[in-house]
Amino acid sequence: xxxxxxxxxxxxxxxxxxxxxxxxxxxxxxxxxxxxxxxxxxxxxxxxxxxxxxxxxxxxxxxxxxxxxxxxxxxxxxxxxxxxxxxxxxxxxxxxxxxxxxxxxxxxxxxxxxxxxxxxxxxxxxxxxxxxxxxxxxxxxxxxxxxxxxxxxxxxxxxxxxxxxxxxxxxxxxxxxxxxxxxxxxxxxxxxxxxxxxxxxxxxxxxxxxx
Amino acid sequence: xxxxxxxxxxxxxxxxxxxxxxxxxxxxxxxxxxxxxxxxxxxxxxxxxxxxxxxxxxxxxxxxxxxxxxxxxxxxxxxxx
Numbered sequence: 323x324x325x326x327x328x329x330x331x332x333x334x335x336x337x338x339x340x341x342x343x344x345x346x347x348x349x350x351x352x353x354x355x356x357x358x359x360x361x362x363x364x365x366x367x368x369x370x371x372x373x374x375x376x377x378x379x380x381x382x383x384x385x386x387x388x389x390x391x392x393x394x395x396x397x398x399x400x401x402x403x404x405x406x407x408x409x410x411x412x413x414x415x416x417x418x419x420x421x422x423x424x425x426x427x428x429x430x431x432x433x434x435x436x437x438x439x440x441x442x443x444x445x446x447x448x449x450x451x452x453x454x455x456x457x458x459x460x461x462x463x464x465x466x467x468x469x470x471x472x473x474x475x476x477x478x479x480x481x482x483x484x485x486x487x488x489x490x491x492x493x494x495x496x497x498x499x500x501x502x503x504x505x506x507x508x509x510x511x512x513x514x515x516x517x518x519x520x521x522x523x524x525x526x527x528x529x530x531x532x533x
Numbered sequence: 534x535x536x537x538x539x540x541x542x543x544x545x546x547x548x549x550x551x552x553x554x555x556x557x558x559x560x561x562x563x564x565x566x567x568x569x570x571x572x573x574x575x576x577x578x579x580x581x582x583x584x585x586x587x588x589x590x591x592x593x594x595x596x597x598x599x600x601x602x603x604x605x606x607x608x609x610x611x612x613x614x
Contacts, residue, residue, distance in 0.1 A: 326560075365573055367571075369542060473573060474573050474577075475576050477577075497580050497583075498576045498579050498580050498583075499594075499595040500572070500575065500576055500579075500594055500595050500597070501595050502572040503572075507572060507573070507576055507594065508576075509576040509577065509579075509580050524577065526573060526576060526577075
């Protein structure tokens with residue numbers, strides 16, 4: 323087991339540490355020993371505005387913080403389980419927001435749709451574009467939608483290396499919706515087009531519908 | 534699809550969702566209250582089940598909450614009849 327405190331922050335006006343930051347910092351650490359690794363899954367069970375600790379392998383966080391999520395990377399045939407923990411203490415530092423990366427949003431009227439993206443080609447920039455796109459599609463639903471959170475990635479093979487297309491498009495197909503404890507949870511399939519695009523995967527979000 | 538085939542499809546979707554299943558899955562099993570699926574996993578499970586069957590399970594809408602395997606078998610058998 324090894325643990326690392328991740329360099330994450332509260333970006334812009336957000337009052338939570340973005341899942342994309344947590345995944346990107348994790349990918350950078352994993353890529354040191356496994357440059358060809360891919361992210362297979364990630365699931366966040368809660369959000370935090372504090373620091374985040376990554377634990378590679380099984381075991382609890384040395385800081386004693388509460389678990390906020392877990393995931394799995396693959397390096398060839400080797401499975402690399404990871405867990406993320408909140409670090410008790412002060413809030414994560416404020417960091418500058420970044421401009422949006424998607425354009426031409428086209429909702430399909432069924433909770434999905436598509437958008438174009440232009441990014442730096444890094445893992446983090448790709449994740450940020452996907453989350454921006456799916457969030458925007460959720461916000462275009464007919465109901466009043468608020469508090470849209472990225473909660474999970476499933477069935478993915480997302481390289482930790484910066485091999486992503488710098489321009490392309492995202493197609494989002496809403497597959498499953500469930501109301502759980504007053505929140506709408508969604509599962510969509512994301513397809514990416516562009517040179518070096520990763521294969522399709524599932525992405526989950528949680529949001530509040532209505533007042 | 535028979536009830537046995539439906540149970541096999543449900544077990545396959547469950548395995549694809551959580552990786553491995555401890556113990557037997559029977560029609561008396563409740564996937565959520567027996568701790569096999571949390572709310573996030575339940576969406577992946579339904580996605581895998583519909584994918585495996587090749588059909589949308591219209592009886593399972595956004596308010597569906599019954600994850601007893603027997604109830605799911607009923608739905609699968611009806612949807613594939």
